[in-house]
């Protein structure tokens with residue numbers, strides 16, 4: 148459905164996207180993951196025909212963005228980084244305008260409007276001025292605008308930015324529901340978002356594709372070397388931090404243990420496991436058998452930087468991430 | 470065509486959703502009313518003077534009221550036009566809504582013509598307020614309506630050409646105020662270009678004077694439609710909109 152080959156986009160000074168190639172099959176949800184300034188927005192702007200590529204090609208539904216922009220534009224719904232809203236319009240008035248602009252036949256407009264206001268949960272603000280909406284509601288109206296003409300391809304630039312946690316979950320649900328009939332690319336710099344909503348992930352950094360993989364493979368690769376935070380408390384008399392550390396290091400599959408801090412007689416450790424080993428049950432057993440209280444045991448989620456380090460085997464990406 | 474109407478309608482709604490449209494109308498009503506008052510007052514006084522001096526010839530209302538008033542309105546237009554066009558593209562660029570327009574299945578020229586038409590409609594609506602002034606003339610006298618019609622045609626053509634230039638300037642910046650100021654400067658320049666012809670008769674002066682939008686309006690104000698003036702205005706409208714299209718295109722390549 149989407150095919151990008153050797154795409155390069157240069158601005159006056161910077162190369163924002165550098166020789167990027169990827170493909171997205173029909174009905175897939177693809178996450179575009181990368182830190183700030185990676186070139187996510189730029190790639191999306193090329194795909195939506197807002198910017199022309201400096202080199203390479205991009206095709207949507209078989210149409211080239213340079214040679215057949217009208218055909219591409221008819222088939223995409225686009226939510227830019229900042230929702231393109233007119234503050235002086237009412238929500239329903241705005242959606243009608245966008246619907247007409249996207250070429251929805253007059254007879255279908257009211258029905259489409261009802262559908263998207265329902266789907267994006269903006270029914271209660273239909274008659275409000277957009278300028279008076281909160282950030283989260285604006286984001287929802289932006290999403291409604293992107294799907295109003297039921298496009299084949301949805302391109303969403305950070306669709307959950309600025310939403311409250313409940314709304315983030317609902318939006319992710321909505322996006323998942325939309326997959327199937329729609330092909331979706333969404334950009335984000337939040338790893339869990341990709342894990343929860345996407346099937347396929349494209350990781351870019353400094354304009355280059357660092358990894359393309361299914362989300363399942365990615366999480367397996369990452370889980371391989373899990374970091375666990377362990378908090379231990381003595382049930383009778385404070386245990387020596389050193390003793391606990393020794394005990395933890397003895398657990399099978401543990402690569403390294405770091406003592407982070409001691410507060411109120413509790414010791415916090417960070418335990419790195421070996422590739423492919425799930426060590427949490429063994430850690431728990433070890434602590435309890437030694438007669439200490441296990442206060443907390445949780446996986447430490449990796450930051451995007453650490454993911455890059457892991458995916459690219461260290462140094463190559465270390466230079467690429469600020 | 471449908472797309473042009475969609476864009477035009479949206480622009481008109483925006484104009485009337487903010488105080489701009491009403492403000493401009495009030496401003497224009499006040500100024501043109503004042504000029505009308507002054508012109509008729511002079512006309513009446515002169516008329517009485519010439520009657521006292523025993524000259525029986527009645528004064529020409531077209532020459533003494535209609536023509537100066539039309540000339541004045543054409544100059545007021547120079548002040549209105551930057552206010553009308555400044556936001557057209559600058560605001561879309563600032564708020565990012567240009568991304569919506571540019572990624573919708575609409576052609577650049579449809580967006581441009583739609584916006585220009587909306588500006589034209591607002592300008593026409595503002596101008597039509599001055600019809601009220603002229604209608605007084607019909608109540609108290611029998612002026613010739615044909616030169617007035619020609620005068621309004623000229624005002625529309627002149628406005629159209631300056632609106633096209635203003636639309637172009639609005640695409641070059643994200644800042645409405647800069648767009649408005651620059652447009653005002655250009656309008657002013659196109660007006661005063663005419664002044665060189667007052668003290669220079671060399672060929673270059675005639676070329677410069679030809680470029681002045683006001684020069685071409687003079688014959689309209691006298692009630693005469695000259696082909697060369699109509700051609701001038703139409704080519705300027707076309708040229709302005711053409712520049713706008715090129716500017717929109719280049720935005721994408723540079724952006």
Ligand SMILES: Nc1ncnc2c1ncn2[C@@H]1O[C@H](COP(=O)(O)OP(=O)(O)OP(=O)(O)O)[C@@H](O)[C@H]1O
Pocket residue numbers: 158159161162163181182183184185186187188189190228336724
């Ligand atoms: N209009 C522009 N002119 C010049 N350089 C630009 C422009 N827009 C983006 N860039 C540069 O291109 C690079 C990629 O930017 P882009 O906006 O695509 O990143 P991003 O992945 O979307 O980042 P973020 O997560 O912050 O949204 C950056 O280095 C940025 O400075």
Ligand SMILES: [Mg+2]
Pocket residue numbers: 187188189228304
């Ligand atoms: Mg971005």
